[in-house]
Amino acid sequence: xxxxxxxxxxADAVLLARYPFLPQARSAIRGHMQDNALDxxxxxxxxxxxxxxxxxxxxxxxxxxxxxxxxxxxIDIHTAHGQMVESLSYLYAMLIVCASYDERLLARWAEGxxxxxxxxxxxxxxxxNFGILSQTxxxxxxxxxxxxxxxxxxxxxxxxxxxxxxxxxxNRPLRGGWVEMSPDVNESSQQRLARLIKERIRSELxxxxxxxxEVMDEDFAANLAEEVGRVVGLLQHQAITEVSFTxxxxxxxxxxxxxxxxxxxxxxxxxxxxxxxLASISRVMGISQEQTAAFFVNAPDFSEETTRYQVAHVFExxxxxxxxxxxxxxDCCPVSRGDIGDTLCAQEWLNHPLKYLRIKQRNRHRDxxxxxxxxxxxxxx
Numbered sequence: 001x002x003x004x005x006x007x008x009x010x011a012d013a014v015l016l017a018r019y020p021f022l023p024q025a026r027s028a029i030r031g032h033m034q035d036n037a038l039d040x041x042x043x044x045x046x047x048x049x050x051x052x053x054x055x056x057x058x059x060x061x062x063x064x065x066x067x068x069x070x071x072x073x074x075i076d077i078h079t080a081h082g083q084m085v086e087s088l089s090y091l092y093a094m095l096i097v098c099a100s101y102d103e104r105l106l107a108r109w110a111e112g113x114x115x116x117x118x119x120x121x122x123x124x125x126x127x128x129n130f131g132i133l134s135q136t137x138x139x140x141x142x143x144x145x146x147x148x149x150x151x152x153x154x155x156x157x158x159x160x161x162x163x164x165x166x167x168x169x170x171n172r173p174l175r176g177g178w179v180e181m182s183p184d185v186n187e188s189s190q191q192r193l194a195r196l197i198k199e200r201i202r203s204e205l206x207x208x209x210x211x212x213x214e215v216m217d218e219d220f221a222a223n224l225a226e227e228v229g230r231v232v233g234l235l236q237h238q239a240i241t242e243v244s245f246t247x248x249x250x251x252x253x254x255x256x257x258x259x260x261x262x263x264x265x266x267x268x269x270x271x272x273x274x275x276x277x278l279a280s281i282s283r284v285m286g287i288s289q290e291q292t293a294a295f296f297v298n299a300p301d302f303s304e305e306t307t308r309y310q311v312a313h314v315f316e317x318x319x320x321x322x323x324x325x326x327x328x329x330x331d332c333c334p335v336s337r338g339d340i341g342d343t344l345c346a347q348e349w350l351n352h353p354l355k356y357l358r359i360k361q362r363n364r365h366r367d368x369x370x371x372x373x374x375x376x377x378x379x380x381x
Contacts, residue, residue: 004136007024008024008136009024010022017083018086018120020091022136023271041221043095045225046319052085056088056089056090057227059093060093060112064112076268088111093109096228097209099216102235104266106209107206107266107300108266110202113203117194118195121197122191137197138151138197147183153352154179155169162271162301163303163307249364260274264296264298270332272334273322274330280320285357325351
């Protein structure tokens, strides 16, 4: 379901600066550009806007380095200057992402900005603003006492993107086509709803950025090459250091396992089958529960508490990893899609990732033993 065609009116300049990703904030951003006689090139090159660009870099770096982006800022958004800096820094960060044409960076940036929104929305004071913000991204919302209710159609669309029992419709109170966002153990009803809205914000950010990528002028993108190189380099370094793989030699891994861990590390939303497979094969491979949970830290919907609970459930009930057929049907096999040409996977008898793992380990140990064996034709010294 798309965003409401006409979002609720929101004229508060402070809120528009705090949430520059809102559709209502587009006119405010255009206003800041017009008031300062700026165009996009000026935003990138004008010397007096270095404060804006620096704030934009900070926003982007936070998205890459931190799973939960710090919502705090030293910019005083209660002043006209602060509102301009905060609004245009958001635009500048988006331009860097678009100029990179890098899906990994796009995913990280969208996750960072939507996480920031989640944190802020969940704690905003009950002054009526949260209702306006929720109705900006949902077809409707209403509050009864301390609890929020939303139309079932919105919940059904957004909940599959979040893991956990709470987010399954049979586990939610339902009345007259409305779903109650009742509080959870550690979160209020408002925080639960903010978590759901986060999914809509992330998808809208990705969509908007991809549209800009399609029309971005190559010469303009070249002006941002230095910024893009710095940020992409940081992203690559972060990807290398974030996941600590265990004693199992990564070169032995089947392509499906490699792809799933890579996707999670790049903040791509892996489906339920892929996640269960990763946890179950980690158990068989002797990877600890803590190390298995670490694979999921960059998942778009990561919750440490939920992840630890679900990983423990897989380990305690000794789940068996899915076979190739199940993984192929659920789009978890890169070989079946033609993304990877693996001769071992092409063998008709290879119908399970564990077979792949055992064969690769056996071959590696055989090769290592052969290399260690003395050459019988060599004359002793």
